Amino acid sequence: MNNLALISKNFLVRGAILLVGLVVLATLPFYSSIxxxxxxxxxxxYIVLTxxxxxxxxxxxxxxxxxAAFFGIGIYISxxxxxxxxxxxxxxxxxxASTGMAWLVGSLTLRLKGVYFTIFTFxxxxxxxxLLLWFEVSFTGTRGRFVVVVDYNTVYFIxxxxxxxxxxxxxxxRRSKFGMALQAIGQQExxxxxIGINITLLKVSTFAISAFFIGAAGAIMATRWTYxxxxxxxxxxxxxxxxxxAIFGGLGQLGGPVLGAIIFTYLEQILITKFSYYYMxxxxxxxxxxxxxxxxxxxxxxLQWRSRVMRGKYAHS
Amino acid sequence: xxxxxLDIVIAGLLLGGLYAIIAMGLSLQYGVARVLNISHGxxxxxxxxxxxxxxxxxxxxxxxxxxxxxxxxxxxxxxxxRTLFKRLMATSASPGIFEGNSxxxxxGLLFVIQNLALIAWKSDIKGYSYLAIPVNLGGALFGAxxxxxxxxxxxxxxxxxxxxxxxxxxxxxxxxxxxxxxxGLVGVNINRVLAICFGLGAAMAASAGMLISMSYxxxxxxxxxxxxxxIIVVVLGGLGSIPGSFIGGFxxxxxxxxxxxxxxxxxxxxxxxxxxxxxxxxxxxxxxx
Numbered sequence: 001m002n003n004l005a006l007i008s009k010n011f012l013v014r015g016a017i018l019l020v021g022l023v024v025l026a027t028l029p030f031y032s033s034i035x036x037x038x039x040x041x042x043x044x045x046y047i048v049l050t051x052x053x054x055x056x057x058x059x060x061x062x063x064x065x066x067x068a069a070f071f072g073i074g075i076y077i078s079x080x081x082x083x084x085x086x087x088x089x090x091x092x093x094x095x096x097a098s099t100g101m102a103w104l105v106g107s108l109t110l111r112l113k114g115v116y117f118t119i120f121t122f123x124x125x126x127x128x129x130x131l132l133l134w135f136e137v138s139f140t141g142t143r144g145r146f147v148v149v150v151d152y153n154t155v156y157f158i159x160x161x162x163x164x165x166x167x168x169x170x171x172x173x174r175r176s177k178f179g180m181a182l183q184a185i186g187q188q189e190x191x192x193x194x195i196g197i198n199i200t201l202l203k204v205s206t207f208a209i210s211a212f213f214i215g216a217a218g219a220i221m222a223t224r225w226t227y228x229x230x231x232x233x234x235x236x237x238x239x240x241x242x243x244x245x246a247i248f249g250g251l252g253q254l255g256g257p258v259l260g261a262i263i264f265t266y267l268e269q270i271l272i273t274k275f276s277y278y279y280m281x282x283x284x285x286x287x288x289x290x291x292x293x294x295x296x297x298x299x300x301x302x303l304q305w306r307s308r309v310m311r312g313k314y315a316h317s
Numbered sequence: 318x319x320x321x322x323l324d325i326v327i328a329g330l331l332l333g334g335l336y337a338i339i340a341m342g343l344s345l346q347y348g349v350a351r352v353l354n355i356s357h358g359x360x361x362x363x364x365x366x367x368x369x370x371x372x373x374x375x376x377x378x379x380x381x382x383x384x385x386x387x388x389x390x391x392x393x394x395x396x397x398x399r400t401l402f403k404r405l406m407a408t409s410a411s412p413g414i415f416e417g418n419s420x421x422x423x424x425g426l427l428f429v430i431q432n433l434a435l436i437a438w439k440s441d442i443k444g445y446s447y448l449a450i451p452v453n454l455g456g457a458l459f460g461a462x463x464x465x466x467x468x469x470x471x472x473x474x475x476x477x478x479x480x481x482x483x484x485x486x487x488x489x490x491x492x493x494x495x496x497x498x499x500x501g502l503v504g505v506n507i508n509r510v511l512a513i514c515f516g517l518g519a520a521m522a523a524s525a526g527m528l529i530s531m532s533y534x535x536x537x538x539x540x541x542x543x544x545x546x547x548i549i550v551v552v553l554g555g556l557g558s559i560p561g562s563f564i565g566g567f568x569x570x571x572x573x574x575x576x577x578x579x580x581x582x583x584x585x586x587x588x589x590x591x592x593x594x595x596x597x598x599x600x601x602x603x604x605x606x
Contacts, residue, residue: 061414061417063417063420063421109596109597112596112600115416115417115420116596116600118353118417118420119552119596120593122545123545123549123589123592123593124593126545126585127586127589127590127593130582130585130586130589131586133582134580134582134583134586137582138582236541240424243421243424247421277432277435277436278432278436280431280432281429281432281433281436283428284424284425284426284427284428284430284431284432285425285429286425287422287424287425287428288422288425288426288429291405291418291421291422291425292401292404292405292408292422295408
């Protein structure tokens with residue numbers, strides 16, 4: 001009884017904090033600087049990419065490097081349809097096109113074990129990049145395209161909405177039967193199959209759902225660049241960065257990837273213009289250290305620390 | 318028509334020789350040590366740029382710098398496996414988890430090596446001229462440096478094959494490739510063998526870099542392209558099969574050369590298509606088990 005009250009109280013406090021945070025973020029452009037608005041849109045973008053990656057790769061343990069491919073699809077949807085259709089529709093189509101691609105790729109390749117899947121997704125990114133480049137040069141005659149320009153406040157609000165949607169989806173997937181089944185697959189695939197989980201369907205649909213947000217984010221963020229070509233749109237770093245952010249932040253909790261994304265976006269912001277080599281160097285070093293010493297990431301570390309402090313307070317149940 | 322065809326095949330073989338040693342190096346690291354080393358290309362870049370630096374600063378013959386680059390890369394690779402990957406191997410719960418973790422760690426290595434090189438050498442394109450004498454081969458002209466490249470690639474391949482089949486260490490490597498834990502049971506010092514494999518892979522990458530720098534311009538961002546080609550060839554030849562990687566390199570070289578003849582823009586696309594089809598239809602490769 002006492003425990004229940006504690007949980008619901010905790011829940012209420014957390015909910016209130018989240019709500020206040022959301023209200024602050026939603027009204028931010030009205031009183032903050034342009035810089036903050038633009039910077040936060042980038043933070044949201046990375047949170048979306050990282051969380052989407054974590055939705056699929058976290059529980060299943062299959063490392064996807066297709067993030068940049070889905071992101072690029074969104075960008076190119078924006079570049080080709082941006083002038084003809086309303087913005088929200090373009091974002092929706094960007095997300096759906098990525099979902100479609102993820103569904104196709106997933107149903108073809110998710111039977112592949114372990115690193116083969118990783119290699120395949122990486123190959124997919126490069127295949128799309130060079131195929132598009134060849135197409136553009138041979139048929140349209142130019143390498144790049146101009147993207148319709150949207151003002152930064154609109155970008156901010158749409159990006160915020162996509163982020164909230166991604167967070168809600170990630171939360172829902174973790175808590176639902178769906179997410180439990182996904183976790184079971186990651187831990188012991190054969191056992192999961194034996195208790196009647198449709199492995200392929202579950203994996204493919206999760207992969208497709210997570211790709212939606214990546215594509216949508218690509219479609220809206222493309223408007224910030226005004227000009228894109230296949231090298232910009234299908235940049236490998238959009239595949240690597242989310243992996244690092246998620247692993248550094250920790251895959252065990254929902255907050256982990258968010259934390260990782262915030263820290264690294266901030267680092268990128270202060271380092272990339274003047275010391276871009278050093279940023280990427282730090283990036284590499286942190287990646288190695290995280291893999292070696294932080295199996296549960298920063299979030300895992302804080303959890304460990306908290307359980308040590310709290311140990312006297314609540315017994316293990 | 319026949320002469321043109323012959324030209325294309327010879328050009329493909331010249332390219333294939335390079336691909337073969339690059340892939341053999343990765344095959345050692347992935348097929349035996351189970352590290353899908355995404356930073357493989359960075360060792361190639363290091364070999365290429367060191368050769369260029371030695372050539373331009375001290376006028377050292379590129380072929381001679383092999384004596385320096387090869388062992389240096391071997392030591393670096395050996396040391397990396399001893400520290401980084403050995404620890405990962407101990408902390409990972411299963412071989413599958415180790416494969417994932419070691420690949421992520423090698424991503425980190427890629428960024429570290431590439432950006433250290435960028436800080437040291439900047440990103441401009443570098444090149445030097447060595448043995449750029451045209452040689453008439455079956456009616457077509459090829460640079461002497463590219464023929465030397467092929468010769469060296471064949472030499473390294475054959476020497477390595479003899480090492481694998483005739484020496485005790487080679488036997489240990491083959492045993493470790495088949496089954497690491499059983500190899501450990503019958504007295505193979507598995508940690509040492511795996512570290513040696515990783516070191517040899519790095520040494521092959523650096524030698525390939527040296528050969529590349531003789532015929533092509535080099536820069537600090539060149540590594541990734543070769544890593545990808547190496548992965549494709551390793552999958553084509555069959556995972557863990559070193560002869561497969563050697564032959565696969567030549568096959569991919571010839572395919573690349575044929576596609577380039579029709580449309581240079583499609584060479585990489587063709588590689589990826591082959592790769593993706595291969596993964597879908599025959600993931601064990603040409604000579605895999």
